[in-house]
Amino acid sequence: MYAYSDFDESFVRNRVRQFRDQVERRIDGRLSEDEFKPLRLMNGLYLQLHAYMLRVAIPYGTLDARQMRQLATISERWDRGYGHFTTRQNIQFNWPKLRDVPDMLDALADVGMHAIQTSGNCVRNVTSDHFAGAAADEIADPRPYAELLRQWSSDHPEFQYLPRKFKIAITGATADRAVTRAHDIGLRVVARDGAVGFEVSVGGGLGRTPMIGRVIRDFLPEADLVPYVEAVLGVYNQLGRRDNKYKARIKIAVHEMGLDTIRDLVEARFAETRSEFPGAEAALAEIRAAFRAPDFRAGGTAIPSGSPAFRAWTDTNLAPHRREDHAIVTVSLKTPGQQPGDASADQMRAIADLAETYGYDEIRISHRQNVILPHVRKDDLPAVFEALAAAGLAAANAGLISDIIACPGMDYCALATARSIPVAQEIAVLFETLDLAHEVGPLRLNVSGCINACGHHHVADIGILGLERAGVETYQITLGGDPTERIAIGERTGPGFAADEIVGAVERIVTAYLELRDSADETFAEAYRRLGLAPFQKALYSEESRENAA
Amino acid sequence: MKRRFHPSVVTANDLFEGHPVWRTADGRWSATIREAEVLRDPETAEARLAAAASDAARVVGPYLAEVATAPEGPAPLHFREVFRVRGPAHASDRLDHLPGE
Amino acid sequence: MSDRVLITDAGFGPVDPAERYLDFADLEAAPGALRVDLGPETDPATLTPHLAQIQTIRIAFPAVSDGRGFTLARTLRRMGFAGRLRAAGQLIPEQYPMARACGFDEVEIDAARAQRQPEADWRAAAGRQGYLARLRRPAA
Numbered sequence: 001m002y003a004y005s006d007f008d009e010s011f012v013r014n015r016v017r018q019f020r021d022q023v024e025r026r027i028d029g030r031l032s033e034d035e036f037k038p039l040r041l042m043n044g045l046y047l048q049l050h051a052y053m054l055r056v057a058i059p060y061g062t063l064d065a066r067q068m069r070q071l072a073t074i075s076e077r078w079d080r081g082y083g084h085f086t087t088r089q090n091i092q093f094n095w096p097k098l099r100d101v102p103d104m105l106d107a108l109a110d111v112g113m114h115a116i117q118t119s120g121n122c123v124r125n126v127t128s129d130h131f132a133g134a135a136a137d138e139i140a141d142p143r144p145y146a147e148l149l150r151q152w153s154s155d156h157p158e159f160q161y162l163p164r165k166f167k168i169a170i171t172g173a174t175a176d177r178a179v180t181r182a183h184d185i186g187l188r189v190v191a192r193d194g195a196v197g198f199e200v201s202v203g204g205g206l207g208r209t210p211m212i213g214r215v216i217r218d219f220l221p222e223a224d225l226v227p228y229v230e231a232v233l234g235v236y237n238q239l240g241r242r243d244n245k246y247k248a249r250i251k252i253a254v255h256e257m258g259l260d261t262i263r264d265l266v267e268a269r270f271a272e273t274r275s276e277f278p279g280a281e282a283a284l285a286e287i288r289a290a291f292r293a294p295d296f297r298a299g300g301t302a303i304p305s306g307s308p309a310f311r312a313w314t315d316t317n318l319a320p321h322r323r324e325d326h327a328i329v330t331v332s333l334k335t336p337g338q339q340p341g342d343a344s345a346d347q348m349r350a351i352a353d354l355a356e357t358y359g360y361d362e363i364r365i366s367h368r369q370n371v372i373l374p375h376v377r378k379d380d381l382p383a384v385f386e387a388l389a390a391a392g393l394a395a396a397n398a399g400l401i402s403d404i405i406a407c408p409g410m411d412y413c414a415l416a417t418a419r420s421i422p423v424a425q426e427i428a429v430l431f432e433t434l435d436l437a438h439e440v441g442p443l444r445l446n447v448s449g450c451i452n453a454c455g456h457h458h459v460a461d462i463g464i465l466g467l468e469r470a471g472v473e474t475y476q477i478t479l480g481g482d483p484t485e486r487i488a489i490g491e492r493t494g495p496g497f498a499a500d501e502i503v504g505a506v507e508r509i510v511t512a513y514l515e516l517r518d519s520a521d522e523t524f525a526e527a528y529r530r531l532g533l534a535p536f537q538k539a540l541y542s543e544e545s546r547e548n549a550a
Numbered sequence: 551m552k553r554r555f556h557p558s559v560v561t562a563n564d565l566f567e568g569h570p571v572w573r574t575a576d577g578r579w580s581a582t583i584r585e586a587e588v589l590r591d592p593e594t595a596e597a598r599l600a601a602a603a604s605d606a607a608r609v610v611g612p613y614l615a616e617v618a619t620a621p622e623g624p625a626p627l628h629f630r631e632v633f634r635v636r637g638p639a640h641a642s643d644r645l646d647h648l649p650g651e
Numbered sequence: 652m653s654d655r656v657l658i659t660d661a662g663f664g665p666v667d668p669a670e671r672y673l674d675f676a677d678l679e680a681a682p683g684a685l686r687v688d689l690g691p692e693t694d695p696a697t698l699t700p701h702l703a704q705i706q707t708i709r710i711a712f713p714a715v716s717d718g719r720g721f722t723l724a725r726t727l728r729r730m731g732f733a734g735r736l737r738a739a740g741q742l743i744p745e746q747y748p749m750a751r752a753c754g755f756d757e758v759e760i761d762a763a764r765a766q767r768q769p770e771a772d773w774r775a776a777a778g779r780q781g782y783l784a785r786l787r788r789p790a791a
């Protein structure tokens with residue numbers, strides 16, 4: 001795994017020292033709140049409904065046992081003993097106090113972590129495939145590129161005050177598990193004539209105006225990555241709108257000016273930036289050496305037999321590893337009834353122990369808000385399952401309807417228009433009670449508490465968006481969204497549902513799917529592609545319209 | 551043209567702790583909305599908000615929030631404000647707010 | 652009457668009150684100007700015919716959150732502008748090293764800001780170097 005160099009270490013320490021000073025300057029008035037706010041955001045510190053919130057980067061979703069333990073310690077020492085993993089592979093602490101934050105950042109720096117650029121109008125934490133380095137379908141490990149981009153973007157003097165936030169995602173596999181086309185820049189590793197490069201898309205994003213990124217370069221040689229991204233950012237910083245924050249993302253520039261215009265501007269700029277990074281190649285080589293695969297221990301290629309509970313778990317929570325004798329384990333943070341994506345300090349430690357004992361000291365965070373043990377020997381699966389069960393982490397529901405993405409919503413978030421956590425909890429508990437989740441099979445259900453769409457509702461089979469209408473919560477449903485390489489934005493079904501109706505509405509959709517699918521093998525997504533929106537609309541609204549008519 | 555004025559209080563977040571606070575009649579910041587000064591006309595409301603804005607060394611982002619008034623003191627009207635008063639359904643009491651539980 | 656402060660690597664200094672800047676919009680009418688004011692929205696290509704004789708370009712920063720000037724400065728340097736580049740307006744000490752790294756020589760602020768954010772704050776922020784210098788260093 002990538003370990004901090006002396007340079008990283010001094011950079012991050014410096015940054016903490018600087019933030020400590022900024023906090024003092026805010027308190028004594030040398031910095032106004034307007035001046036302090038972008039600075040605290042660049043260091044991951046938000047002010048939410050009830051408290052500050054510190055968002056810590058887990059770069060490209062990778063961490064080790066020592067780091068996970070430190071997160072547990074931080075949560076106990078300065079927060080309330082738990083953390084919330086997000087769709088952007090970050091962890092959020094919900095209760096820090098302003099004056100404690102520099103100490104928390106120092107504690108993070110002790111284990112090579114930071115909160116730099118997890119917020120604010122700058123290049124955000126680069127996200128990546130949570131199966132990186134382990135997946136059977138991988139062309140190249142995307143993490144060295146992600147780390148290179150992290151270094152390039154950290155404190156980049158030109159791009160700290162962009163029109164709006166800027167998100168980059170990268171995948172190195174054929175399956176897109178990083179939702180790359182929903183990012184300002186999406187990078188897909190591709191091989192051409194034996195050379196590795198990237199397909200580059202721009203202008204993707206969810207939020208108020210969901211857009212799928214468009215391919216601006218179908219093959220960018222590996223060596224051109226940094227100067228090309230620098231050129232895109234330069235064009236964006238100059239042209240992105242600053243008069244309206246809802247129109248400030250690069251997707252709007254692409255939409256208003258046209259992809260070809262943007263491409264020409266980027267290429268013209270790239271012609272100049274191309275020669276400006278002679279050190280990037282050496283940096284990449286250095287980084288790559290740090291991402292060597294572990295020394296795998298050989299073992300059996302079959303999954304050991306076990307109890308029905310163990311079998312149910314291996315059915316859902318394993319993914320193919322590039323070695324036959326290993327598996328990728330998804331540790332579900334979605335036990336029905338819990339707050340999606342939350343882990344207690346004890347659970348973090350239990351995961352750290354497992355990673356150390358059975359997982360070559362590697363842990364990943366997925367954008368579905370679960371924890372991944374990327375390399376587990378199949379022979380060790382029973383022991384891993386036992387330990388997870390003891391820690392309350394053995395929910396056998398990865399990829400099922402109860403594996404819900406939910407943003408913090410009105411329970412924490414200052415921007416929320418409705419609650420999302422209780423909706424997710426209730427749906428998960430319902431399908432658990434009905435014992436239907438396995439019968440329904442793979443189904444992505446995502447909930448956002450406002451139009452900003454942090455819960456990725458647009459790219460879910462069933463998306464739920466919480467809004468406020470006339471002072472009460474109302475929930476809109478979208479169907480048929482897809483986060484993968486066949487990315488699609490969900491279609492709205494029609495009028496929204498009240499808080500006490502939304503769970504029943506989801507149940508009607510699922511019941512309709514079970515009736516309509518042509519076999520148990522046809523997933524919800526496949527059935528939706530075959531049938532379209534209409535039969536589900538009927539299931540959702542016909543009963544209601546009858547009631548209304550009565 | 552202007553919307554009718556509704557009784558309001560000045561609220562903000564505490565600079566150091568981050569939690570919601572409400573401005574009292576004697577210019578303190580209280581952690582309970584019940585102690586807040588109820589502002590009954592727009593002129594007073596604007597004046598108190600301006601006073602609050604100059605209190606940047608204590609609080610962040612003061613604004614006016616509409617309230618219902620009762621003998622026990624003001625209570626939030628808008629449901630976002632209700633949540634600010636009530637706090638989140640926290641991990642330790644995860645299920646207790648679920649309808650039907 | 653110069654109550655504005657000029658910040659360079661040497662610290663605080665006065666702004667020369669005699670300096671006059673021509674608004675970029677008037678440049679066509681008075682093509683020989685030595686000092687020009689640019690708004691952050693300026694398309695740098697329109698300066699091409701004038702770059703050789705301009706001595707100082709002052710780029711406005713209308714708000715702390717508006718970083719267009721950084722890219723504008725970098726672009727002008729890439730175009731070969733070798734004169735003085737000044738960032739003027741709403742900048743905070745943290746932005747001094749950014750401005751320098753983007754090709755600015757100096758920063759101009761008003762007296763009120765200089766009082767609230769004294770020289771020591773600007774000195775403390777100056778000279779920070781991020782990763783970029785490493786990625787830009789020549790290959791070994």
Ligand code: SF4
Nearest residue numbers: 407413416449450454
């Ligand atoms: S989607 Fe809205 S409510 Fe949810 S976390 Fe994002 S901003 Fe907050």
